Amino acid sequence: MNGTTGTAGPTGPTTDLPLTRPVIVVGSGPTGLLLAGDLATAGVSVTLLEKRPHAIGNLSRAFVLHARTLEQLDGRGLADPLEAVGRPLDRLRLFGRLTLALDTLPSRFRHLLVVPQYEVEKVLERRAVEAGAEFRYGTEVTGLVQDPDGVTVEVRTSAGAAGTLRAGYVVGADGMRSAVRNALGLPFPGRSVIRSVVLADVRLAEEPETLLTVDAAGGAFAFLAPFGDGYHRVIAWNRARDVPDTEPLRLDEVKEVTRLALGRDFGMHDARWMSRFHSDERQAPAYRVGRVLLAGDAAHVHTPAGGQGMNTGLQDAANLGWKLAQVVNGHAAAGLLDTYQAERHPVGRSVLRSSGGIVRLAMAERPWTLALRAALTAFLDHVGPVRRRAVGQVTGIGYRYPAPRGTHRLTGARVPDVTFADGGRLYEAQRGGRFVLVVPPGVHGTHDGPDGPREDRLAVRHWAGGRRTALLVRPDGYVAWAADDASPAAIEAALATHVG
Numbered sequence: 001m002n003g004t005t006g007t008a009g010p011t012g013p014t015t016d017l018p019l020t021r022p023v024i025v026v027g028s029g030p031t032g033l034l035l036a037g038d039l040a041t042a043g044v045s046v047t048l049l050e051k052r053p054h055a056i057g058n059l060s061r062a063f064v065l066h067a068r069t070l071e072q073l074d075g076r077g078l079a080d081p082l083e084a085v086g087r088p089l090d091r092l093r094l095f096g097r098l099t100l101a102l103d104t105l106p107s108r109f110r111h112l113l114v115v116p117q118y119e120v121e122k123v124l125e126r127r128a129v130e131a132g133a134e135f136r137y138g139t140e141v142t143g144l145v146q147d148p149d150g151v152t153v154e155v156r157t158s159a160g161a162a163g164t165l166r167a168g169y170v171v172g173a174d175g176m177r178s179a180v181r182n183a184l185g186l187p188f189p190g191r192s193v194i195r196s197v198v199l200a201d202v203r204l205a206e207e208p209e210t211l212l213t214v215d216a217a218g219g220a221f222a223f224l225a226p227f228g229d230g231y232h233r234v235i236a237w238n239r240a241r242d243v244p245d246t247e248p249l250r251l252d253e254v255k256e257v258t259r260l261a262l263g264r265d266f267g268m269h270d271a272r273w274m275s276r277f278h279s280d281e282r283q284a285p286a287y288r289v290g291r292v293l294l295a296g297d298a299a300h301v302h303t304p305a306g307g308q309g310m311n312t313g314l315q316d317a318a319n320l321g322w323k324l325a326q327v328v329n330g331h332a333a334a335g336l337l338d339t340y341q342a343e344r345h346p347v348g349r350s351v352l353r354s355s356g357g358i359v360r361l362a363m364a365e366r367p368w369t370l371a372l373r374a375a376l377t378a379f380l381d382h383v384g385p386v387r388r389r390a391v392g393q394v395t396g397i398g399y400r401y402p403a404p405r406g407t408h409r410l411t412g413a414r415v416p417d418v419t420f421a422d423g424g425r426l427y428e429a430q431r432g433g434r435f436v437l438v439v440p441p442g443v444h445g446t447h448d449g450p451d452g453p454r455e456d457r458l459a460v461r462h463w464a465g466g467r468r469t470a471l472l473v474r475p476d477g478y479v480a481w482a483a484d485d486a487s488p489a490a491i492e493a494a495l496a497t498h499v500g
Contacts, residue, residue: 015112019049021134022328024153024167027174028052030117031313033124035171037076037320040131042433044328044426047134047165049155051058051174054437061199062117063225063233064212065306070109071417072318075430075477078123079109085228086115089211090334092306100391107397108417108427114211117310118229141179143279143313144170146291151306169324170292173317176280178298186288190282193303199276200234200254201227206265208232208281213262218261223304234258235304245276269373279303281352287316287341295320298475300348303356307397312351315396316344322433323477330459331500334496342399354393401478408482415473420461429459435499438463438471439491458499472498 023039028050065082067072073079090103095318103110129135138158143153151170155160172180181188195425204224213224219239224232238257253275257266282299296313313388316489321338326332369439392398417427421441429436437460444460457475470486471479471495481494 007110015386020166021045023047023324024048024165024170024171025149026153026170026180027178027296027298028121028125028137029175029296030172030310031312031317032171033121033128034076034314035173035295035317035321036133037124037128037131038317038433039130039325039328040133041076042322042325042329044131044325045130045134045290047136047167047414048128049139049141049153049165050135050137051140052137053158054135057311060311061233061235061304062120062307063114064203064311065106065113065120066307066395067107067109067112068399068414069311069314070113070147071107071427071477072315074108074417074427075475076127077175077431078127081123082115082120083113085119086113086224087211087228089115092212092437093210093214097254099291099416100387100394103389105391105395105397105440107395108415111212112307112395113404114225116233118377120310136445141183144180145291146170146289161377168291168328171320171324172292172296172298173295175297175319176282178294178303180292181294181298184292186284186286186289186294188282188284190280190301192238192278194278194279196241196245196247197235197237197277197279198249198254198257198274200236200249200251200268200276201231202234202251202254202268203230203270204232205269206264215262217261217263220257222258222261223267224258224262232266234268236261243276245278249274249276278292281355283345283348283352288337288347293320293324293340294335300352301342301402302352304446305355307395308351308355308396311396312348315347319344320475326500332466339401346402347399350393350399356373363496408479408484410469410471413479414443415471415479419464421464422461426473427477429461430473433457433475434459435475435480436461436473437491437495438473439486440466440468440470443486443488443491454495454499458495470494474498 024047025036025046025048027050032048036046036048060348070079090113091104092100102112110131140156141153142156143154148167150166153165153170155165155356170180172178174180208224222236224234226232234254236254236257238260251271255268258265280301284294285395287299295316322337322486323340327336382486389398401412415426419425426436437458439462441462467483468481470491472481474480480498483490
């Protein structure tokens with residue numbers, strides 16, 4: 001294998017091994033499942049590797065889908081099935097008196113959806129399987145080496161067999177302890193913010209008054225969320241109880257910290273699972289190293305405050321999937337993948353700051369931090385633009401991507417779910433991973449490109465009103481190109497540039 005065996009580094013000499021698949025995705029959490037499904041839907045042969053045996057359990061930490069993530073899922077036909085099993089909440093209380101209203105969001109989804117992560121994984125896995133993605137469970141990545149032509153991935157199965165796989169690109173969506181990131185030699189700078197956080201799945205004798213129950217008092221914090229099967233997930237922390245993650249956990253301790261934070265323990269009983277963990281804030285300096293990319297917790301981890309973890313990873317996948325498909329299918333140059341780093345790394349950094357700020361204010365105990373929290377709460381309550389910006393960050397609605405200088409003011413902006421002249425919706429037109437060209441009545445875009453038909457990756461729709469702006473919407477719902485009163489030649493040039 002020309003020196004590529006037995007090493008784990010970012011680069012190596014060219015190998016004579018043929019590519020066995022265009023893309024390998026490592027990790028079958030929500031991020032990896034969405035990415036694999038997007039690639040397979042776009043006609044890319046993709047293999048998903050997962051160290052664990054095939055089993056979607058009920059031990060998920062994530063319970064919230066925010067509006068922007070629901071929009072992304074709607075663009076794949078997956079939002080309605082999840083809305084059917086989840087429970088909407090149009091208010092998000094972060095700490096004390098600070099409540100963020102979601103019912104005025106400029107979105108079809110004016111709420112967050114309380115739904116366990118395993119329900120999200122079910123619908124994502126089903127979609128990926130139906131689209132033709134290959135799954136290899138019980139397969140651990142032990143190293144990788146890339147060269148100018150591809151990536152050689154070293155694996156070991158649960159039965160102990162070792163081997164190699166060859167791919168054009170590899171995406172590490174394998175969590176905080178990412179084997180892919182480690183094989184690249186990338187640092188994961190940051191620190192542990194909260195240690196000895198307790199987790200428990202319990203039954204409650206008393207039903208909480210709110211769907212999500214969260215508060216902090218003194219040195220204690222607690223969060224309760226329903227699974228929908230009679231059990232609730234408890235996430236709690238006691239500043240005075242700083243012990244290793246390996247320290248045994250008893251239900252009495254979970255009840256005690258919940259009482260400290262919430263004033264009562266709701267009659268917790270029949271715990272089916274309990275554990276401890278520590279919450280870190282970390283971010284990889286690069287999301288792309290050559291032919292290897294990182295997404296989700298492999299690229300960034302942060303505190304659970306605001307429920308942004310799973311959502312940020314899913315939005316990473318939505319950003320990366322169509323770009324990889326364009327490159328692998330020959331419709332774009334590999335340089336398009338650099339925009340993944342440019343667009344998603346700043347979002348990950350922003351999420352670290354906002355979630356970290358929330359948890360620090362929630363756990364405030366010194367007079368000056370308590371005063372700061374009170375002042376911030378009052379400020380957000382009375383200053384509408386600042387409150388809307390905070391809601392936009394937490395829900396993901398407020399982010400836009402950087403645009404090249406000189407481009408239209410809408411370039412990089414999120415596009416809401418507009419209704420077209422034929423009565424259809426934007427997010428319906430996106431299904432199948434399509435670009436959507438929206439033009440005024442009487443103006444037409446062509447499905448015929450220089451390299452053949454574009455029907456499989458382009459939908460053309462007309463504005464319902466008299467709007468004159470031509471808009472090319474990317475498969476992830478952001479503006480790729482826009483122009484006022486664009487000529488047919490300008491529209492075709494934009495399609496050739498972005499769609500191929």
